[in-house]
Amino acid sequence: MKQLKHVLLVDDSDATNAMNSYFLRRVHADADIHVAKNGRDALKYLQTPNENTGKLPNPDLILLDLKMPVLDGFGFLEQHQELFPIVPKEQVIVVLSTSMNEEDKKEVARYKPVQGFLHKPLTVRKVEEIVTNYF
Amino acid sequence: MEQPPFFVKIKYLDEASFQKLLPILLSELKESFDQLIIGLKQANLKQVGMMAHKMKGAAASFGAVRISEGAARVEKVLREHASGNELSKSVEMLQIALETTRQYSLKELMNKDVPDT
Numbered sequence: 001m002k003q004l005k006h007v008l009l010v011d012d013s014d015a016t017n018a019m020n021s022y023f024l025r026r027v028h029a030d031a032d033i034h035v036a037k038n039g040r041d042a043l044k045y046l047q048t049p050n051e052n053t054g055k056l057p058n059p060d061l062i063l064l065d066l067k068m069p070v071l072d073g074f075g076f077l078e079q080h081q082e083l084f085p086i087v088p089k090e091q092v093i094v095v096l097s098t099s100m101n102e103e104d105k106k107e108v109a110r111y112k113p114v115q116g117f118l119h120k121p122l123t124v125r126k127v128e129e130i131v132t133n134y135f
Numbered sequence: 136m137e138q139p140p141f142f143v144k145i146k147y148l149d150e151a152s153f154q155k156l157l158p159i160l161l162s163e164l165k166e167s168f169d170q171l172i173i174g175l176k177q178a179n180l181k182q183v184g185m186m187a188h189k190m191k192g193a194a195a196s197f198g199a200v201r202i203s204e205g206a207a208r209v210e211k212v213l214r215e216h217a218s219g220n221e222l223s224k225s226v227e228m229l230q231i232a233l234e235t236t237r238q239y240s241l242k243e244l245m246n247k248d249v250p251d252t
Contacts, residue, residue: 014159
């Protein structure tokens with residue numbers, strides 16, 4: 001199984017981010033996990049070069065919530081598409097939401113880097129499935 | 136009707152890690168509920184909905200079933216544009232779920248004295 005090196009969690013809940021980080025580390029112990037609390041902070045992170053390398057962050061996986069303040073998941077995807085028209089081959093976005101709405105699923109599927117739509121909560125099994133199915 | 140447990144067991148989450156993470160959840164739920172009440176008092180239903188949604192997701196991540204179900208009920212009442220009375224009742228039920236889960240967490244899981252609120 002591929003080991004994830006760099007993961008970006010985008011969710012406004014500290015508690016959810018803490019639990020999701022725990023599960024990710026259970027399977028990908030060495031992963032560098034960065035947390036953004038809304039779409040705007042996530043985009044800002046992706047556009048800020050690393051201080052040491054000068055390179056832009058390039059997470060293998062972005063786990064994206066949909067309903068967030070400031071800039072929600074849909075807004076993030078729209079702007080992400082404009083900012084990064086060529087998405088690195090190895091970068092995958094998986095939506096992690098409590099939404100059961102089929103329209104939401106169809107809407108996010110329009111965006112090329114979105115490979116999956118999972119329902120919260122995240123579990124170790126879902127982390128394994130993400131890597132098996134999308135990498 | 137039988138109540139669901141306060142927490143359902145989460146696979147691959149050991150007891151020590153759960154106890155370490157639990158205070159983050161309890162603190163966030165309290166803060167979110169306080170914001171929900173402010174929204175309710177100001178008739179800001181968007182804020183009420185956002186906070187209920189946040190509580191539902193966070194509680195679900197920890198298997199805190201009573202709270203996630205209570206928060207989902209508040210969201211459902213909002214979606215169905217039910218009466219103010221029904222909204223107040225659903226918020227009251229969420230508050231009970233929150234308080235009883237908090238007391239259970241502190242007393243049974245973290246072995247701490249439960250302060251009066």
